[in-house]
Amino acid sequence: MAGVMDAVNRRTQLVGQNRLELLLFRLNGQQLYGINVFKVREVLQCPKLTLLPKANPVVRGIANIRGATIPILDLALATGGCSLENSSNAFVIITEYNTKVQGFLVHSVERIVNMNWESIHPPPKGTGRDHYLTAVTRVDERLVEIIDVEKILSEVAPMSESISAGVITEEVQRKAVSLRVLTVDDSAVARKQVTRCLETVGVEVIALNDGKQALDYLNNMVAEGQDPCQQFLMLISDIEMPEMDGYTLTAEIRNNPRLKDLHIVLHTSLSGVFNQAMVKKVGADDFLAKFRPDDLASRVVDRIKARG
Incomplete structure (x- = not known):
């Protein structure tokens, strides 16, 4: 040990x-x-x-x-x-x-x-x-x-992208229509999987390719007078990405007073005890292993309910 x-x-x-x-x-x-x-x-x-x-x-x-x-x-x-x-x-x-x-x-x-x-x-x-x-x-x-x-x-070995019955309710889908989620992943396959899952929940999805692109996107919103924490229900980010990884992206967001309250879920094919320690260190709100449609949809549903 x-x-x-x-x-x-x-x-x-x-x-x-x-x-x-x-x-x-x-x-x-x-x-x-x-x-x-x-x-x-x-x-x-x-x-x-x-x-x-x-x-x-x-x-x-x-x-x-x-x-x-x-x-x-x-x-x-x-x-x-x-x-x-x-x-x-x-x-x-x-x-x-x-x-x-x-x-x-x-x-x-x-x-x-x-x-x-x-x-x-x-x-x-x-x-x-x-x-x-x-x-x-x-x-x-x-x-x-x-x-x-x-x-x-x-x-x-294709994975099922279906979401089980009962995970998404009609009430949640009605609320989801007016909400947006920002996702970041360098794999085109992963971006499509996540996007299809979230669109089934009912939210609008903005999908970007890497951490630097995501951070620039958020900083540009702030420069234009927008509040990303209000504009986005949450950020779902991969960890392994060129230019800037998900850990560094999370740390940069937490260090910015205008972004620090953004809800962040690290969604990655990396798994195990290493990630538990790392997620805690950088200040992410949650960690989710890829790709489990029910778990991913449930995280979004929980955020929708938390927002009321």
Whole structure:
């Protein structure tokens, strides 16, 4: 337990400093890719895989790792490349996204680098709509691509976006029509999921791509004489975003007298004890793991009821 808490304390030092740690790896070829260390449980040589009949081709098989059965996804194939041929010489990155554990098959793993989110940028506009990137950066003058894992998981194992009966009442929907929610997420898939869920509740949704864009938007409202705390029922923000992460966005809002009362929910595929400590440190009102439509809708419904 002491080791876990030491890790929590070490990593929470990054909170509010707009920093992250990236695990660098390769698929086919020399291109470098990165994944946030917070999402990584462990890295190991690819274990023996058991094939699953009729599984998505991206799922190379399942592996028994520390008593748990974990699906192993071929990350090269999932992003439109060629499948990794020899899995026995490959590595598996065990990750946790959206409260689910899966392994990503990669050719090799390099090292961990500590970076500033300001050095992480959205993909170039010329990349089109069909790419699998949420961001790019440079390490030692080499381009590093950060993969949109949420997009991959939504294609391999789509999640239900339906909201259960009884979560939203007619009275809530009547009140919701006049209310707006600001959402921030760098993943196009996540933005669409959140937007559809909130529109089902009945609120108007303003969806932005990253923390810096959101902070500029709010500051511009203040400069124009508007009160964001009255204009928006709440802010629902991802944590991992280029330019400015959700932790730093929250800290900046709390430090601004004109914005500090904005209700903030951090909505992220990151999970576990680390986030509980971080959410408390930056002053967010709530933390919600992606993507649970009932839970997300319930948070919005509770805010509508609290406003009367």
